[in-house]
Amino acid sequence: MEVIPRVRYVAQRLLDSLDAAGARFSRRRRTLRVATRNSLCGRYRLGRLQGLADEVRRRDVPGDVVECGVYRGGSAAAIGERLLPGSSRRMWLFDVFTGMPPPGSQDPWEAWTDVGKFVSNEAIVRGTLEAAGVPVDLVRIVPGRFEDTLPDFEVPPLAFLHLDCDWYGPVKLCLQTFFEAVRPGGCIVFDDYGYWSGCRRAVDEFLAERSPGARLVRIDSTSHYVRKD
Ligand SMILES: C[S@@+](CC[C@H](N)C(=O)[O-])C[C@H]1O[C@@H](n2cnc3c(N)ncnc32)[C@H](O)[C@@H]1O
Numbered sequence: 767m768e769v770i771p772r773v774r775y776v777a778q779r780l781l782d783s784l785d786a787a788g789a790r791f792s793r794r795r796r797t798l799r800v801a802t803r804n805s806l807c808g809r810y811r812l813g814r815l816q817g818l819a820d821e822v823r824r825r826d827v828p829g830d831v832v833e834c835g836v837y838r839g840g841s842a843a844a845i846g847e848r849l850l851p852g853s854s855r856r857m858w859l860f861d862v863f864t865g866m867p868p869p870g871s872q873d874p875w876e877a878w879t880d881v882g883k884f885v886s887n888e889a890i891v892r893g894t895l896e897a898a899g900v901p902v903d904l905v906r907i908v909p910g911r912f913e914d915t916l917p918d919f920e921v922p923p924l925a926f927l928h929l930d931c932d933w934y935g936p937v938k939l940c941l942q943t944f945f946e947a948v949r950p951g952g953c954i955v956f957d958d959y960g961y962w963s964g965c966r967r968a969v970d971e972f973l974a975e976r977s978p979g980a981r982l983v984r985i986d987s988t989s990h991y992v993r994k995d
Pocket of ligand 1: 836
């Protein structure tokens, strides 16, 4: 190739990749706007979830995505839009949708003030996901109490696990159900670790027993994650 055509070719490739990066960036921002309007997590934490999901994609970690504690689908949208388009991954979303169930004896008394809050439904979640650019045909919503829905669930290999269900009992049950299925390089996020003492206790007990080497990394004052070795 002569010099001028070669320079033109390289410049065009550069412009194409800038275009693609710009499109990816604006998709990410649009999703973040939709997710923030439909989540209790807040913009910063949702942006960090996007970043963790991007890393899982870059590392090519195989497996599906699970979220326990969905509400209107905001955090699911942030994660799903990064991991599902163009892939064959599925996303499994578990929630009772009829309001926060009562806490247990391992949770603090303030937990009772949230009982019955965060009512939502599958149509709201689908609306959030669609608006955020998540391919909804790859999403399965499983309504019901985890205590009823998880025991019969056939757990697939997982790349990303997001636990946002606040109380000791459900967090422990979700860890017992899903932790082993997360593949090396995959990510497990505990949204309430720094806020609800029952959640922190469930995570600490579980990791001490099942994965003593796991390193908890802080996202903000409440949310933390571990990466599977
Ligand atoms: C804090 S909200 C989730 C927030 C959501 N991730 C977001 O982006 O806004 C916690 C959710 O966990 C669900 N949940 C808590 N305990 C549950 C249980 N035992 N079974 C099913 N769902 C449960 C509640 O219904 C509620 O929607």
